[in-house]
Amino acid sequence: VSRTPRPGRAAIGVDIGGTKVLGVVVDTEGHVVGEARVPTPADPIPAGVGPPGTEVADAVTEVVVRLQVEAGRGAPVGVGVPGMLDHNGFLVFAPNLHSATGSDLAGLLVERLGGEGAAPPVDVQNDANCAALAEHILGAARGTDDALMVTLGTGIGGGIIAGGAIALGARGFAGEIGHMLVDPTGPPCPCGRRGCWERYASGAGLGLLAREGALAGRLPEVVALAGGDPEMVRGEHVTRAASDGDPGARAVMVELGWWVALGLANVTAVLDPERIILGGGLVEAGELFLDPTRRAFLELVEGSAERPPIEIVLAALGERAGAVGAALFAQGGWV
Amino acid sequence: VSRTPRPGRAAIGVDIGGTKVLGVVVDTEGHVVGEARVPTPADPIPAGVGPPGTEVADAVTEVVVRLQVEAGRGAPVGVGVPGMLDHNGFLVFAPNLHSATGSDLAGLLVERLGGEGAAPPVDVQNDANCAALAEHILGAARGTDDALMVTLGTGIGGGIIAGGAIALGARGFAGEIGHMLVDPTGPPCPCGRRGCWERYASGAGLGLLAREGALAGRLPEVVALAGGDPEMVRGEHVTRAASDGDPGARAVMVELGWWVALGLANVTAVLDPERIILGGGLVEAGELFLDPTRRAFLELVEGSAERPPIEIVLAALGERAGAVGAALFAQGGWV
Numbered sequence A, B: 001v002s003r004t005p006r007p008g009r010a011a012i013g014v015d016i017g018g019t020k021v022l023g024v025v026v027d028t029e030g031h032v033v034g035e036a037r038v039p040t041p042a043d044p045i046p047a048g049v050g051p052p053g054t055e056v057a058d059a060v061t062e063v064v065v066r067l068q069v070e071a072g073r074g075a076p077v078g079v080g081v082p083g084m085l086d087h088n089g090f091l092v093f094a095p096n097l098h099s100a101t102g103s104d105l106a107g108l109l110v111e112r113l114g115g116e117g118a119a120p121p122v123d124v125q126n127d128a129n130c131a132a133l134a135e136h137i138l139g140a141a142r143g144t145d146d147a148l149m150v151t152l153g154t155g156i157g158g159g160i161i162a163g164g165a166i167a168l169g170a171r172g173f174a175g176e177i178g179h180m181l182v183d184p185t186g187p188p189c190p191c192g193r194r195g196c197w198e199r200y201a202s203g204a205g206l207g208l209l210a211r212e213g214a215l216a217g218r219l220p221e222v223v224a225l226a227g228g229d230p231e232m233v234r235g236e237h238v239t240r241a242a243s244d245g246d247p248g249a250r251a252v253m254v255e256l257g258w259w260v261a262l263g264l265a266n267v268t269a270v271l272d273p274e275r276i277i278l279g280g281g282l283v284e285a286g287e288l289f290l291d292p293t294r295r296a297f298l299e300l301v302e303g304s305a306e307r308p309p310i311e312i313v314l315a316a317l318g319e320r321a322g323a324v325g326a327a328l329f330a331q332g333g334w335v
Helices: A054-071 A105-114 A127-138 A203-215 A220-225 A235-243 A247-271 A281-285 A287-300 A318-331 B054-071 B105-114 B127-138 B203-215 B220-225 B235-243 B247-271 B281-285 B287-300 B318-331
Strands: A011-016 A020-026 A032-039 A077-081 A091-093 A122-126 A147-152 A156-162 A275-279 A311-314 B011-016 B020-026 B032-039 B077-081 B091-093 B122-126 B147-152 B156-162 B275-279 B311-314
Touching: A011 A054, A011 A127, A011 A318, A020 A054, A020 A318, A032 A054, A032 A318, A054 A105, A077 A105, A077 A127, A077 A318, A105 A122, A122 A127, A122 A318, A127 A147, A127 A156, A127 A275, A127 A318, A147 A247, A147 A281, A156 A247, A203 A220, A203 A235, A203 A247, A203 A281, A220 A235, A220 A247, A235 A247, A235 A281, A235 A287, A247 A275, A247 A287, A247 B247, A275 A281, A281 A287, A287 A311, B011 B054, B011 B127, B011 B318, B020 B054, B020 B318, B032 B054, B032 B318, B054 B105, B077 B105, B077 B127, B077 B318, B105 B122, B122 B127, B122 B318, B127 B147, B127 B156, B127 B275, B127 B318, B147 B247, B147 B281, B156 B247, B203 B220, B203 B235, B203 B247, B203 B281, B220 B235, B220 B247, B235 B247, B235 B281, B235 B287, B247 B275, B247 B287, B275 B281, B281 B287, B287 B311
Parallel strands: A011 A077, A077 A122, A147 A275, A275 A311, B011 B077, B077 B122, B147 B275, B275 B311
Antiparallel strands: A011 A020, A020 A032, A147 A156, B011 B020, B020 B032, B147 B156
């Protein structure tokens, strides 16, 4: 396994997020030399507007075409998608991207990008696997061959680095860690089941914990930031109040950290990573979130006192990790 | 990866179980040509009888010496141990083998096996990893490179086959799946935490579910088999009554299957195996146990209707799987 950059060409990487479709151009040294974004199409979309994936493919195409000005029309395209992709790039199941479930996204993109000539090669990958590759090559997972990338956004994504490579599993579905069941009687999940880890340990989970606290009258500062209505409390109100030192908001961050650590301990029981990298919107709260997560992890992981410590660190590449990793997959030659 | 047997010598494999230390001699074709067993030393052992691992090493030595009559004194020795072994064979943490926690079991065995000449090579591995290797080479995991071996005994062991090899993790602790937390307010676990999966989905879990049902008056047939005392109900009473068609006992098996399936679904979310192999004492109940487990798994695994089915099958090598796998590790040359 070599960490030396070896790709011979720039590539375009696009990440389909919960709110935006973000694209970058990555050069042969791994540097970002261009960026473009459009809003993610509303999901789910009213029926009858085209085959599955139509709107998402249109949005990705818009981003790619803009970036081709910088990268050239032949530049390979990588796309990171939130969901279960099989080894052929078919999007089998995507609880947070219903409108593209059942689509051959690569095929839709090749149709759109072909124009009058040949389309560039298109490589579709799971978005958390993209983030994991980017952090492994360029970010916080450098220097270890056994790491876990966890993206804590609207939902939770997982990318497994095992033996220096991204683990895909038998059918390509490895790393769906947000859908470990931690409370089978818990709140319903878009995946169709109840009590998935991502109901508690994501941005959605922070909002849930916060509204519970607000409705119970424990979070006056947070409710004030939300304009006085407990039902309007969102995660960002909690993190802002916690930054300002509000004890109620800090207690919610501790509770959130406990839920995050619970799932990290469970994945650690299965995989035994050397390092865990946390990315996604939730980690913008920084130490307010990281400190209680680390403390709870020490309580929740098996053999905590006996095993070597496992580092829990913040992702280095921020919101671009998925797009950069998609470009690295498309370039090839990195590992 | 080749499945063709290639080792050049017979080996001795020993598995340290909850009740017995079982040893086998495996020849160059993978056949068992000798067997010996002694009871597992009581655990924990009263303090002051020697360094950690003394009694366990003595018991393993007794088995090995008996098998050397068949295999020869130079035959390599493999040992399967229930617990977290690091890459140097040091037993870091063993909640079900307290007396050997903190021991260098390989070193203790080399001391004992050396006698007047050189000791044979000794290779210590996690017991579930041994079972996984045995099933992969000779049993129910043949023909797939991505499988999960789960031993459901007193506790739960896990062995991960990923890309055709046994996954060890960064420090050697991968596959500790019995200690995923499924109910952090649940019953205490010997590992020091609460609500580990193995509290519910193991032989111990079956006993717990059965005593709950018995004390609630739901299991008269089972209580009769236990001599009339609900507190004396054990797992074997439930499986016997279930075999006889008792509806109460069958309901307990359905509940057990649900707990087993919950953990299997969670490991599947992380790893995406193609096949899951169930071994250990609990699977002696056969279809009475397997059928409800498979049904519950279909409800609990993410994307059940969309993903290709995952086979859940019984182990082929029975109680010898761990010992045979330990011998295969010691032989080397199989994969």
